[in-house]
Amino acid sequence: MTYCCGMLLRDGLVMLADTRTNAGLDNVSVFRKLRVFGKPGERVMGLASSGNLSVSQSVVSTLNEGIKNPETGEMENLLNAPTMFQAAQLIGRAIRQVHISEGRAPEAADPGFNVSFLFGGEIAGDRLRLFMIYPEGNSIECTVDTPYLQIGEHKYGKPVLDRAITYSIDLYTALKIGLISVDSTMRSNLGVGMPLDVLVVRRGAFDADLDYRIGPSEPYFRDLRESWSRALRAAQAAIPVPTYKTLLGRKLAPAILTDIDPEEAFAEAAPPSPQQAAGMPSVKSN
Amino acid sequence: MTYCCGMLLRDGLVMLADTRTNAGLDNVSVFRKLRVFGKPGERVMGLASSGNLSVSQSVVSTLNEGIKNPETGEMENLLNAPTMFQAAQLIGRAIRQVHISEGRAPEAADPGFNVSFLFGGEIAGDRLRLFMIYPEGNSIECTVDTPYLQIGEHKYGKPVLDRAITYSIDLYTALKIGLISVDSTMRSNLGVGMPLDVLVVRRGAFDADLDYRIGPSEPYFRDLRESWSRALRAAQAAIPVPTYKTLLGRKLAPAILTDIDPEEAFAEAAPPSPQQAAGMPSVKSN
Numbered sequence: 001m002t003y004c005c006g007m008l009l010r011d012g013l014v015m016l017a018d019t020r021t022n023a024g025l026d027n028v029s030v031f032r033k034l035r036v037f038g039k040p041g042e043r044v045m046g047l048a049s050s051g052n053l054s055v056s057q058s059v060v061s062t063l064n065e066g067i068k069n070p071e072t073g074e075m076e077n078l079l080n081a082p083t084m085f086q087a088a089q090l091i092g093r094a095i096r097q098v099h100i101s102e103g104r105a106p107e108a109a110d111p112g113f114n115v116s117f118l119f120g121g122e123i124a125g126d127r128l129r130l131f132m133i134y135p136e137g138n139s140i141e142c143t144v145d146t147p148y149l150q151i152g153e154h155k156y157g158k159p160v161l162d163r164a165i166t167y168s169i170d171l172y173t174a175l176k177i178g179l180i181s182v183d184s185t186m187r188s189n190l191g192v193g194m195p196l197d198v199l200v201v202r203r204g205a206f207d208a209d210l211d212y213r214i215g216p217s218e219p220y221f222r223d224l225r226e227s228w229s230r231a232l233r234a235a236q237a238a239i240p241v242p243t244y245k246t247l248l249g250r251k252l253a254p255a256i257l258t259d260i261d262p263e264e265a266f267a268e269a270a271p272p273s274p275q276q277a278a279g280m281p282s283v284k285s286n
Numbered sequence: 287m288t289y290c291c292g293m294l295l296r297d298g299l300v301m302l303a304d305t306r307t308n309a310g311l312d313n314v315s316v317f318r319k320l321r322v323f324g325k326p327g328e329r330v331m332g333l334a335s336s337g338n339l340s341v342s343q344s345v346v347s348t349l350n351e352g353i354k355n356p357e358t359g360e361m362e363n364l365l366n367a368p369t370m371f372q373a374a375q376l377i378g379r380a381i382r383q384v385h386i387s388e389g390r391a392p393e394a395a396d397p398g399f400n401v402s403f404l405f406g407g408e409i410a411g412d413r414l415r416l417f418m419i420y421p422e423g424n425s426i427e428c429t430v431d432t433p434y435l436q437i438g439e440h441k442y443g444k445p446v447l448d449r450a451i452t453y454s455i456d457l458y459t460a461l462k463i464g465l466i467s468v469d470s471t472m473r474s475n476l477g478v479g480m481p482l483d484v485l486v487v488r489r490g491a492f493d494a495d496l497d498y499r500i501g502p503s504e505p506y507f508r509d510l511r512e513s514w515s516r517a518l519r520a521a522q523a524a525i526p527v528p529t530y531k532t533l534l535g536r537k538l539a540p541a542i543l544t545d546i547d548p549e550e551a552f553a554e555a556a557p558p559s560p561q562q563a564a565g566m567p568s569v570k571s572n
Contacts, residue, residue, distance in 0.1 A: 155441035159470045163515060164522050172527040180522065184445045198530075212530050220529055229449060231521030236450050236466065239513050241458040243506055244484075244498050 001191025002033060002050035002152035005161070005178050006118040008130040008142040011171045012209070013120045013201040015046040016178045018186070020193035021053050034197040035060065037078065038121065040207045045078060045087070045121030046199040050152035051114040051135070055098060059115065062094040084129040085141075088119055092137030116151040121201065128203050156188045157181030171200050171209070176224065179214075183225050196221070287477025288319060288336035288438035291447070291464050292404040294416040294428040297457045298495070299406045299487040301332040302464045304472070306479035307339050320483040321346065323364065324407065326493045331364060331373070331407030332485045336438035337400040337421070341384060345401065348380040370415040371427075374405050378423030402437040407487065414489050442474040443467030457486050457495070462510065465500075469511050482507070 004017040017034035031053060038044035049056035066075035067090060081087035095115065104113050113135060120130035120142075130142035132149045142149050144167040150158065157180075164177045175198060185192045195218075200210035214221050290303040303320035317339060324330035335342035352361035353376060360366075367373035381401065390399050399421060406416035406428075416428040418435045428435050430453040436444065443466075450463045461484060471478045481504075486496035500507050 155474070156445055158474050159442055159445075160518070160522075162473055163518055170527070176525060176527050177522060179528070180525075187448055188441070188444050210530055214530075224525055227525050228521065231517075231524060232446070232449055235514065235517030235521055236446075236463060238517060239462060239466075239510055241456070241462050242465070244496055 001189055003154070003157060003182060003185045003189075003192040004033060004048035004050055004118050004151045005148060005154075005157065005181060006046070006048065006120050006130050006132075006142065006150075007148040007165055007174050007178065008120065008128065008144075008167075009147055009171060009174055010168050010203075012203045012205075013046070013122070013128055013130060013199070014171055014174045014178055015048055015118065015120055015199040016175070016182055017048045017197050018182060018192045019195050019197065020191060022191055025190070028193075030195070032197060034199060036199050036208055036211045038207070039079060041124075042206055043079070043121065043123040044201050044205070044207050045084075045119070046201070047078075047091070048118040048151065050116050055095075055102075055113060055115040056117075058098045058101075059091070059094045059117075062097055063091065067093055067097065081123070083126045084119075084121060084123055084131070085126075087121075087123070088129075088131040088133060088139050088141075091117055091119055091133050092139060095133070095135065095137040118149055118151055122203065122206060124206060128201070153185055153189045153192055157185040160184060171202065175200060175210075179221060179224055180228055183221075183228060287475055289440070289443060289468060289471045289475075289478040290319060290334035290336055290404050290437045291434060291440075291443065291467060292332070292334065292406050292416050292418075292428065292436075293434040293451055293460050293464065294406065294414065294430075294453075295433055295457060295460055296454050296489075298489045298491075299332070299408070299414055299416060299485070300457055300460045300464055301334055301404065301406055301485040302461070302468055303334045303483050304468060304478045305481050305483065306477060308477055311476070314479075316481070318483060320485060322485050322494055322497045324493070325365060327410075328492055329365070329407065329409040330487050330491070330493050331370075331405070332487070333364075333377070334404040334437065336402050341381075341388075341399060341401040342403075344384045344387075345377070345380045345403075348383055349377065353379055353383065367409070369412045370405075370407060370409055370417070371412075373407075373409070374415075374417040374419060374425050374427075377403055377405055377419050378425060381419070381421065381423040404435055404437055408489065408492060410492060414487070439471055439475045439478055443471040446470060457488065461486060461496075465507060465510055466514055469507075469514060 001022065002018060007014045015034055019030045019032060020028060021031045022028045034046060034048045036046050063078055066077040069076050076090055078087050078090065081090055099113065115135050117133040118130065119133055122128040130149060131139045132151060133139040147167045148161050148165050160177060160181050165174060182196060194216040196214040198210065198212050198214060199208060202209045287308065288304060293300045301320055305316045305318060306314060307317045308314045320332060320334045322332050349364055352363040355362050362376055364373050364376065367376055385399065401421050403419040404416065405419055408414040416435060417425045418437060419425040433453045434447050434451050446463060446467050451460060468482060480502040482500040484496065484498050484500060485494055488495045
């Protein structure tokens with residue numbers, strides 16, 4: 001399993017990736033999933049991968065060797081792609097080339113050939129962009145409405161992003177929220193683990209603002225995990241317990257296993273009565 | 287989609303279920319998924335279902351009609367089962383009976399036949415128990431180490447349970463945390479929706495302490511959702527932004543798309559230097 005997240009913000013780009021790979025629970029390793037590359041002053045790019053490690057490494061090796069353009073004969077790679085979109089398309093072509101070299105049909109839903117990429121960055125003359133590239137080689141692009149994309153185990157860490165990430169937040173606040181998102185994921189899925197690789201790119205800088213590996217004993221992240229746990233406990237404790245009162249003396253019908261009776265269903269559709277709103281026991285018979 | 291959660295605690299049992307069913311995004315309905323039944327003073331049970339609605343309704347109808355015991359000839363149902371374990375086994379038999387009546391093999395991984403149940407409650411003479419029953423009819427039982435079970439869309443709402451639910455917490459605090467868990471799930475998955483059905487059973491009461499439907503405009507739950515959002519924003523804002531300093535002047539190698547170099551990997555495995563711990567820029571060349 002894997003968790004990678006990319007955020008496209010007003011001030012720039014933030015990418016995070018864990019490093020745990022596993023072939024079963026009994027074969028766990030550390031592999032870099034977030035690769036950073038570019039030419040300072042001209043382009044900077046981050047490529048994060050999830051899915052089958054053999055496939056993602058083959059795609060990266062294919063991109064490194066370059067793909068021959070059938071029309072011009074030129075070897076195309078990510079460092080000479082004229083725009084981010086054409087670079088994303090090149091990654092798609094590399095995925096399809098690996099499909100073919102492994103004798104698989106990319107159209108088929110082949111569970112062995114699962115690979116996805118987050119690809120973000122900026123090339124001089126183009127705008128800062130972030131793409132998610134699918135196993136079939138097609139892609140979607142991140143926009144301001146939902147300024148983040150995720151690949152891998154995305155569910156555990158999504159609620160905090162949904163609540164906190166907006167296009168206009170500061171880059172390092174976004175990195176902080178991303179780290180909270182990774183923390184939530186690591187707590188619930190053993191397939192996602194330390195160390196973490198992070199990339200911060202400031203719009204127009206054409207270089208990494210931060211390209212860093214967070215190790216297991218790194219003090220900021222350790223403090224963040226503890227602070228967040230403490231804050232969640234405090235937040236939860238500050239909410240009062242439900243005021244729904246005990247419906248004492250209610251007689252359980254011997255066979256209400258069947259669906260709710262229509263009368264009750266109708267009553268539930270109505271707004272709560274003043275008694276209910278005040279937390280008083282409601283007169284409920286079933 | 288569905289989200290149901292059951293918690294087995296020192297003081298009793300809490301169960302929650304949403305009510306949204308869908309056949310595609312364009313066909314959404316409300317169906318009760320948490321059914322409460324029993325004989326006051328003797329037994330109380332909650333049965334929550336997820337998966338194919340046709341299958342779960344057929345299983346419930348089969349349980350209502352009773353299943354003939356081939357040895358005694360007696361019609362067995364949940365209201366005459368001698369123990370919770372035998373009641374859980376009866377539900378498993380009902381699932382297998384529906385499999386057979388629909389001409390499907392329960393062993394086969396048949397995506398159309400996905401149904402799971404949470405089944406909790408207490409029968410006089412037996413202890414309070416909570417089971418998760420799988421599509422194959424087998425079950426697992428909840429224990430003190432992880433005092434909750436989930437079915438359906440379990441991932442979004444799991445982090446808050448992992449952090450906050452312990453065996454010894456108060457029943458209505460557990461209900462509150464369960465509602466936060468449902469809230470997180472509803473925010474991220476449109477297949478989970480209001481109203482919610484909740485059941486609270488106090489150990490040894492053999493009746494429901496609370497058997498309630500929370501409607502969309504219910505004031506406590508609306509306040510809980512707002513308070514939780516506000517508290518999460520405050521918690522996030524209270525954590526300082528990362529102190530990792532900008533690695534300015536770093537020259538990006540033209541092709542570091544390939545894996546990290548061994549020297550850097552070795553450096554990362556070591557504990558952070560005093561400079562790193564103090565948030566100073568580290569001397570990092572690649």
